[in-house]
Amino acid sequence: MRIASERKALITGGGSGFGRLIAHRLHDSGARVAVADIDAGSARATAAELGDGALGLAADVRSASDMARVVHEAQTAFGGLDTLVVSAGVFHIGTLEETSEADWDRTVDVNLKGAFITIRAAAAPLRASGRGRIVTIGSDCGRRGFPGQVPYTASKFGLIGVTESVAAELAPDGVTANCVCPVGCPTTGMGREVLDWKVSHAGKSPDEIVRAAARTNPLGRNATEDDVADAVLFFLSDQAGFLTGVTLDVDGGARLGTVPGVR
Numbered sequence: 001m002r003i004a005s006e007r008k009a010l011i012t013g014g015g016s017g018f019g020r021l022i023a024h025r026l027h028d029s030g031a032r033v034a035v036a037d038i039d040a041g042s043a044r045a046t047a048a049e050l051g052d053g054a055l056g057l058a059a060d061v062r063s064a065s066d067m068a069r070v071v072h073e074a075q076t077a078f079g080g081l082d083t084l085v086v087s088a089g090v091f092h093i094g095t096l097e098e099t100s101e102a103d104w105d106r107t108v109d110v111n112l113k114g115a116f117i118t119i120r121a122a123a124a125p126l127r128a129s130g131r132g133r134i135v136t137i138g139s140d141c142g143r144r145g146f147p148g149q150v151p152y153t154a155s156k157f158g159l160i161g162v163t164e165s166v167a168a169e170l171a172p173d174g175v176t177a178n179c180v181c182p183v184g185c186p187t188t189g190m191g192r193e194v195l196d197w198k199v200s201h202a203g204k205s206p207d208e209i210v211r212a213a214a215r216t217n218p219l220g221r222n223a224t225e226d227d228v229a230d231a232v233l234f235f236l237s238d239q240a241g242f243l244t245g246v247t248l249d250v251d252g253g254a255r256l257g258t259v260p261g262v263r
């Protein structure tokens with residue numbers, strides 16, 4: 001898989017989890033990388049790991065002025081911007097009755113409105129680059145409903161709509177936009193948060209939960225951070241230049257059915 005040389009990339013949520021690994025993988029491919037995260041310390045830590053002029057920027061994806069600032073900083077430092085990975089996200093779990101309007105607002109504001117604000121801020125330089133690439137990180141929760149996850153699924157279903165509409169709107173300027181939808185990956189910050197919730201609700205050990213989750217997957221394991229980074233890097237590669245508006249499930253076949261009544 002070949003990544004066009006000297007990509008100029010901005011990664012939201014790059015201080016942790018998938019975003020951090022994607023920052024490393026892009027940097028290894030020769031890209032200039034700016035990491036934006038609401039957690040300033042983790043953004044700076046990722047940039048310091050990369051070295052080589054990488055930027056670590058504090059920014060809240062819900063803030064149009066923050067996102068305008070980080071896009072400007074990346075553009076100025078790199079002489080343009082042609083790659084955007086939208087990985088910033090928050091999780092919420094709770095029954096309908098337990099879910100407050102504040103829970104809804106926070107989840108949808110970060111995961112959905114934040115993606116809109118981020119992509120809107122980066123659209124002009126992505127168009128101007130003539131080779132713009134956008135990848136959003138969706139979720140299996142953007143593909144089907146789950147109990148206790150009304151705001152999160154709403155935000156991730158919506159993100160696919162945003163990605164498809166952006167793909168349609170920016171295609172005339174050669175910008176592609178695609179969405180990668182992972183199943184649960186227990187090693188990221190969010191993955192650990194979900195695991196903690198499961199432990200507290202199921203009364204099982206973390207190991208038991210992780211093994212039980214793997215058994216429910218057709219391929220018999222959980223997603224890894226590398227599975228997700230591989231899919232993102234594919235969309236950023238030269239080989240994916242004719243793919244846009246695509247949603248790619250990185251789920252080990254979790255969406256596949258079984259024969260009712262048999263298994």
Ligand SMILES: NC(=O)c1ccc[n+]([C@@H]2O[C@H](COP(=O)([O-])OP(=O)(O)OC[C@H]3O[C@@H](n4cnc5c(N)ncnc54)[C@H](O)[C@@H]3O)[C@@H](O)[C@H]2O)c1
Nearest residue numbers: 013016017018038060061088089139184185188189190191
């Ligand atoms: N881990 C999983 O099981 C899983 C599964 C499917 C989808 N996802 C998605 O993957 C993406 C990355 O999550 P992760 O699993 O790497 O978790 P993570 O918690 O390790 O990373 C998320 C990052 O987003 C940052 N962030 C949160 N709110 C922000 C805001 N308002 N502005 C800027 N940054 C903000 C956090 O500080 C954190 O660094 C998320 O969009 C998540 O919904 C995760």
